[in-house]
Amino acid sequence: MSTSYDALAARFARANRVDEASGWLHWDQSVTMPPGGASARAEQLAALAEISHELIASDITGDLLAKAEAEGASSAEDPWRAANFREMQRNYLMTTAIPADLVGALSRAKNLSETAWRVARPASDFALALPAFTELVKLVREEASALGEALGLSPYNALLEQYDPGRRIADIEPVFDDLRTFLGDTIPEIVERQKTWGEGRAIKAPVAAQREAAQGLLKSIGFDFDHGRLDDSLHPFSTGTPDDARITARWNPDDALTGMMAVLHEAGHAAYTRGQPLDWRGQPVGDDAGMAVHESQSLSYEMQAGRTAAMSRYLAKLLSDAAGADITGEAVSQSLLKVSPGYIRVDADEATYPLHVILRFELEQALISGELAPADLPAAWNQRVVESLALDPPDDRNGCLQDIHWYDGAFGYFPTYTLGAMAAAQLFRAASDSIGADDLHGALAKGDYAPLTAWMRDNVHGMGRIYPSSNDLLQAATGAPLSSDAFKAHIKARYLS
């Protein structure tokens, strides 16, 4: 007998397929689309976003949810089914909070703003991005207010809830304050220790050799090219589905490791996507557990595993072979572990990285509250960089134009990078305890991530969204909720022991 729950499952599956289609149009836009296609692509994406929104926000969905509740869907014996119903209710609540015309306007504004950013960033000219960005910020503020009203949250907390279920400003501020203090004490100590290393010695390699090395790296870590791709794009990203998880990278001939690390980072995201529970494909509970957990996977790959001594030696060999050069593990290690404040978040070492996130966390709260006008962003940005990193950005490309996120409408997203870094440290420690440190590092010495990925698949990827919050997932996987303890211990062990 078909139940209201079954009808809901079919409805959510259809919306998911439409969302997957949008994902591929986004991929195409960033990787292959010629520039002339931009405005039509915005219209195509807006139509798909509206259709998906209407499927979930429809009164039919609301009626079915009420009926399924009466039929006992919340107390289903199968915990996955009960969790799926909980996520359906959550999605409905979050989706109905935003009017359909605002959804369409946001989709268009995101595309136009992102397109303007793609011109403004290389030109280092914030003014080129400002008109579309101003319109986008206005619409995101409307979105945040509508969402906050429905969820009983402040506008910015409502945006956080979109990316990391259960996360609030009030959780983050004390942790970020603690981290800022810890890093304020620790970074000078690390810099002092690394004095003998001299300048961070970048590893040079031709772009073709880097691409070849990246293919080898992906094969050794277990990336399946039958179910994924590696392409170039302006800003590295990953997107896809459990059967087709793609990543992109960019290459710098003067610094091969930036590209390699971006590949590992995005491959961590892709591994999560690939490992989602297939039994729940296309259902809300089959989705990932939010962006903080997603980032814990990319950072487990890139920071925790990727910068071990074992992987440094492996990367040295890989790049030596591809470039026909003689690169030592020590040179790679020193390049990867060199702590040195810089302008660019994605190039930052793991010790200064949280400082980049903290300034964005503060600035985006000000943009959403209206305290900071979009036109005033470059000045406010540069001032914060001076305060927190003691550096003065030379131009907007090295300042507020460096990241795509805001220009693509993602506010409340940046904190998940540092929350994810803390979760990565916590999960990697638990994985190492379970696998055994010798076995884990023995595999990494061969560039083999299979043991790590298998543990993550059992404890993170395959759990989908069965837990109501990322803290519940971490509690189950590591025995403790999110804290900065493992991250701080990791920084001390790697840099000061």
Next chain:
Amino acid sequence: MSTSYDALAARFARANRVDEASGWLHWDQSVTMPPGGASARAEQLAALAEISHELIASDITGDLLAKAEAEGASSAEDPWRAANFREMQRNYLMTTAIPADLVGALSRAKNLSETAWRVARPASDFALALPAFTELVKLVREEASALGEALGLSPYNALLEQYDPGRRIADIEPVFDDLRTFLGDTIPEIVERQKTWGEGRAIKAPVAAQREAAQGLLKSIGFDFDHGRLDDSLHPFSTGTPDDARITARWNPDDALTGMMAVLHEAGHAAYTRGQPLDWRGQPVGDDAGMAVHESQSLSYEMQAGRTAAMSRYLAKLLSDAAGADITGEAVSQSLLKVSPGYIRVDADEATYPLHVILRFELEQALISGELAPADLPAAWNQRVVESLALDPPDDRNGCLQDIHWYDGAFGYFPTYTLGAMAAAQLFRAASDSIGADDLHGALAKGDYAPLTAWMRDNVHGMGRIYPSSNDLLQAATGAPLSSDAFKAHIKARYLS
């Protein structure tokens, strides 16, 4: 005041955006998707096909059409608006003829069959394609019956109507019979004349040089890379929208001209797509005038213009420069104009090409009537090839597996290639009369298609679907409906004068 017509226009625009999204997912599937993504892609495409179908087939559309008719939409003063309403009615009639569950099943079956074909063709093993193909043929026969019932046409005529509005078996048979007779007399005469040329001398060039030459060729003919791309795929195709019209090609190091001609062919399709009337973007009347007219554009580019003496000299120079070789215009010309019966339709010369189409036209009628079972296709195919081309295909890759069309569900499509060849001859003659033969060929000597494209844009591309049939369009553009006269005159002039 908003009218029922305006509501219809919004509805058709949304369906068009969903269809455009499907088009890009198809492009990705053929050009970039890893094999593991196939079954999920089929689900995504099925969902989009169902959504588009529901938008048009909805009772809401039917009600709005009735109201708009009562409001006088059919007799709108603006002929474009009246034609748009006519095309809306036609789309609604054709769409409602096919039940939604059959639409979804067809979309899935097409994808699975196409995927099987992608394996079966290189393996030259029809058995690998047969299960999915059998299911697809069954569903296409259901589609043809349903469509025929709604339109008052036989099943196969209903399929023809999908690709070339107004075209019937009864029009085609006498023309094809006439052509078969003409070619039966003419081909031996041409072969005799070309005896002194020896074997068709293929022009060899490394694939990288061919890709470079193709980029140069596209630039010279006026292909705009800000609004299009050239990629590789198993079977050359073009897809896109007026702002983003993409083509693909494949390359054979032993025969560079096949790739160049495929590029010209697909560029002709892309020029049509690019030239569609922007004022009617996304509306039914803004669409192309069917596949016979579409093919007239690709063949104008590839056959009519692309094999002139002027273009042969230009291509010789382009390939010589790219490959660092010394290739003469005469060698290119003899290679392009060599008439020689072969197995492969896409490699056929323009004189024997219609014979490939005629055998497909006959076989697909038998498949749709049920007279021929899918399992019996290879034997029936080979027998027809013996009869019409006096050749016995050595394997299915050179036989019934060579073309994607049937395996992708396209029946009733093949005749449009030869109808298009006749239209191309007719349109090219009219264009030459209007531009002046000297100016047209003078431009072609520089690889410049701008005068030809401008004439086609005024007389074909920009007319969208304002005419109810392709014959009406040809009447307006050339002063006569479709006939084989111009094609036969062209063959005689090019090969026997």
